[in-house]
Amino acid sequence: MTVVSIAPGVVLVKFLMHASSGSRHSDGSVLGRSSGNVRYDRLSGALLCLGLMMCPLRTQAQPPAEAFGPLYPQKTTSTLLDDQAAGFPANDQTTSQSARCLASPSARSHQGDWGIFNRGDGSAAGFGPVKMYGTEPWAEDWSALRDPCNRKDPLDALKYIALNDSGAIWLGFSGETRLRNWFDSRPDLGAYRNNDSGRFTVRNLYGADLHLGSHVRLFSQIVNGDAAGWDSFGYGPTYRKGIDLQQAFVEFTGRSWGAQNGFIFGRQEFLDAPAYMLSNRQTPNLPISWDGFRAYSIWPRIRVDAFDFVQTNDTHAGPQDFKDTENYANRLYGVDVTLAPPDFKAFGGKGWSFLDLFYIGYKLSGHPAAVSTITATAAGSTTRNNFGVRWHGMAGPVEFSFGGIYQGGLFHYANSEQTRNVNAFTINTSLAYRFHRTSWQPSLGVQTDVYSGGGANSRTGSVGTYIEPFGPNTNYIDTTTYLTGSNLVGVAPFLGFSPLPKLKFALKYPFYWRESTNDAVYSYFLSGRYEFSDPLRGGFIGMAPQASMTLQIGRHLTWTQYVARFMTSRAIDHAGGSSSTYYQSNLIFRF
Numbered sequence: 001m002t003v004v005s006i007a008p009g010v011v012l013v014k015f016l017m018h019a020s021s022g023s024r025h026s027d028g029s030v031l032g033r034s035s036g037n038v039r040y041d042r043l044s045g046a047l048l049c050l051g052l053m054m055c056p057l058r059t060q061a062q063p064p065a066e067a068f069g070p071l072y073p074q075k076t077t078s079t080l081l082d083d084q085a086a087g088f089p090a091n092d093q094t095t096s097q098s099a100r101c102l103a104s105p106s107a108r109s110h111q112g113d114w115g116i117f118n119r120g121d122g123s124a125a126g127f128g129p130v131k132m133y134g135t136e137p138w139a140e141d142w143s144a145l146r147d148p149c150n151r152k153d154p155l156d157a158l159k160y161i162a163l164n165d166s167g168a169i170w171l172g173f174s175g176e177t178r179l180r181n182w183f184d185s186r187p188d189l190g191a192y193r194n195n196d197s198g199r200f201t202v203r204n205l206y207g208a209d210l211h212l213g214s215h216v217r218l219f220s221q222i223v224n225g226d227a228a229g230w231d232s233f234g235y236g237p238t239y240r241k242g243i244d245l246q247q248a249f250v251e252f253t254g255r256s257w258g259a260q261n262g263f264i265f266g267r268q269e270f271l272d273a274p275a276y277m278l279s280n281r282q283t284p285n286l287p288i289s290w291d292g293f294r295a296y297s298i299w300p301r302i303r304v305d306a307f308d309f310v311q312t313n314d315t316h317a318g319p320q321d322f323k324d325t326e327n328y329a330n331r332l333y334g335v336d337v338t339l340a341p342p343d344f345k346a347f348g349g350k351g352w353s354f355l356d357l358f359y360i361g362y363k364l365s366g367h368p369a370a371v372s373t374i375t376a377t378a379a380g381s382t383t384r385n386n387f388g389v390r391w392h393g394m395a396g397p398v399e400f401s402f403g404g405i406y407q408g409g410l411f412h413y414a415n416s417e418q419t420r421n422v423n424a425f426t427i428n429t430s431l432a433y434r435f436h437r438t439s440w441q442p443s444l445g446v447q448t449d450v451y452s453g454g455g456a457n458s459r460t461g462s463v464g465t466y467i468e469p470f471g472p473n474t475n476y477i478d479t480t481t482y483l484t485g486s487n488l489v490g491v492a493p494f495l496g497f498s499p500l501p502k503l504k505f506a507l508k509y510p511f512y513w514r515e516s517t518n519d520a521v522y523s524y525f526l527s528g529r530y531e532f533s534d535p536l537r538g539g540f541i542g543m544a545p546q547a548s549m550t551l552q553i554g555r556h557l558t559w560t561q562y563v564a565r566f567m568t569s570r571a572i573d574h575a576g577g578s579s580s581t582y583y584q585s586n587l588i589f590r591f
Contacts, residue, residue, distance in 0.1 A: 349396025453487020
């Protein structure tokens with residue numbers, strides 16, 4: 001097994017050696033050692049820190065470590081990370097400066113300046129959830145680290161490296177290494193015969209974010225992954241990957257007409273859709289990425305986002321590096337409008353909400369576009385037009401989300417002129433009550449989902465099967481990934497609680513049915529229908545009690561565990577399916 005988790009460090013140390021020696025002009029002068037704005041001393045020290053993953057601590061006395069990691073002292077005896085080498089503005093170390101730093105709070109969130117759209121987990125801004133770290137590192141804002149008092153962690157030296165005197169040009173690094181292992185007693189309801197299978201994967205995502213003033217920035221990210229295990233199955237290019245370009249884009253920003261505006265062009269991940277519709281594909285090692293553009297405008301209470309992408313072609317096999325290109329057969333495009341209605345009072349507390357109105361279109365060919373028939377699948381291509389609405393927010397102690405999507409479009413049979421209209425839908429709701437004044441602050445609620453199905457017995461008429469080829473979030477429907485959002489009804493009571501500030505538990509007990517008995521059962525992992533050995537009768541699929549634990553170990557390490565028992569119905573058993581026990585563990589390092 002080839003794992004290159006140290007590769008970013010090796011590359012950066014080599015770059016450091018080259019940069020520190022200087023590059024010569026034709027006149028013999030050394031670039032980077034002059035009085036120009038770019039300071040290689042600063043950059044070299046921080047790159048070496050990243051390459052070796054060791055950052056010397058400063059020695060001035062400070063208060064005890066805070067909840068999210070040790071405080072970053074303000075004085076160092078090291079020449080590697082003094083105020084200038086690390087990119088800090090000049091620090092006079094006066095008593096007043098020390099007092100000001102002692103009073104400086106430790107940041108708990110690095111959301112962008114999106115105002116009211118930062119409520120909740122910040123995903124209403126359109127860039128995915130963001131707290132201390134974000135699902136997308138480029139959605140984080142570390143510009144506050146220009147002030148040395150805001151540096152509370154040794155690795156903060158890598159998040160903001162000033163490259164000119166004013167600090168307007170700066171560079172930040174991000175990184176993630178994820179170790180994941182699974183156990184399946186009967187994978188995918190017995191569809192795979194790899195009983196008692198154990199799988200292990202590792203992935204590395206490392207990025208650099210260069211800000212050229214306040215209006216232009218460049219972001220790039222590389223990815224690497226590998227996989228092993230016993231009686232393993234399903235590994236392909238999205239699990240085993242050399243080094244490739246996961247994201248690389250340029251962003252232009254500015255203010256006009258009272259809004260913050262941005263234009264992002266290049267390879268990027270995209271999360272501006274409900275979690276039950278689209279995600280960035282966290283189950284494999286490679287998140288899904290897109291090539292194209294998005295343009296957004298954000299006013300105080302309205303946000304508009306338009307986008308047009310083709311999917312990144314990451315399906316090439318073998319340990320080849322930098323081979324991902326564009327897959328023009330799969331497209332994602334549309335417009336999303338989010339409104340923030342006036343705040344209100346409800347159930348003895350304050351309330352706020354967001355109203356999402358969106359159109360998202362898919363164009364697909366190959367396996368993702370296939371439609372189910374009574375015995376197998378029919379190949380072809382499809383266009384799916386999704387018109388959706390979602391209202392979500394907080395009403396005092398009540399957290400709510402109500403959404404629906406109508407999915408129209410056309411299916412075109414392969415090697416034929418025959419077409420069929422698409423007439424599908426989904427309805428998704430979640431309602432929870434949070435007991436804020438109770439120990440462990442439990443949250444009790446219920447999630448319901450209806451994904452339409454039907455039309456498998458005919459080659460004519462409308463296709464009634466809803467599809468979600470780019471999602472949803474792995475744990476939204478089913479932790480085991482044995483099911484996906486097609487021809488499915490799910491009802492799931494859930495309970496969450498937190499006995500310690502950094503320890504969270506969640507319990508969920510979903511029940512599943514087929515929405516139409518005139519259609520198949522569909523799998524997320526198989527990316528298609530189950531083909532059981534015998535005919536399937538009845539609508540009840542089964543139930544899957546599941547539990548999860550999340551432990552935050554300091555600021556940079558997260559340990560999550562999931563366990564579930566998928567108990568199949570008699571109808572599934574008689575058709576040739578099987579119940580299964582599922583376990584998953586993740587240890588994630590982020591900076």
